[in-house]
Amino acid sequence: MKKSLLIFIFFCFSFDAFSQSVYVKAGLNLSNIFQFGNSFTNDFKIKPGFHLGGTFEIPIDTNVYFETGLFIDSKGYKFESWTQSDPNVRVKTELYFIEIPLLFKYKYPLKNVLIVGSFGPNFGIGIWGYQTQKGSLFVPDKINYDCFGETGMYNRFYGALFGSLGIEYRKYIFSVNCNFGLTNIYGYRYAPYYSNYSISLSVGYKLWTK
Structure with missing residues (x-):
């Protein structure tokens, strides 16, 4: 956590030295996961x-920019069943990342x-996460706070492709974004x-703006 805070402070002080425009966003x-390489697929739900x-x-x-920055971003997923013998399991996974985009931006007047x-x-760099499990017939309800630790289930680092389309009006910008992971976040x-x-x-x- 301390290293993540130092990275954030470094980026804040770097804005003025290198940038043309600085934004807060x-x-x-609305996050979820794709699952590959298993004989069954859980009914994953979107997690806000x-x-x-x-x-x-x-x-x-002209009209072309390089954009980068620093974000705190919450991701994860939910599902409500595991197997036919234990159908009422409800699991919610919350994963928090510090993310650094490296983007090419085009502005069309x-x-x-x-x-x-x-x-x-x-x-992305995972900084914290937890998983709750409720409703199992065989396993007591529990909360796992060690998603990225030594016994955690998830990889701390991941890479993705990011795309965005929006409108900038005066000092405001509104956008719709898509982030698609390219690496396996599951640690086993x-x-x-x-x-x-x-x-x-x-x-x-x-x-x-300078």
């Missing part, structure tokens, strides 16, 4: 969450707004392959 996440952070952009060419598209890799070697994904809605405000 926040919004709603949030994202909060800041970005800065550096101009490359249209009357008094800008149409903004972004695409590129996104990298012979377990299913879990790839997280999320769709999010963001609202941003431009703090300053």
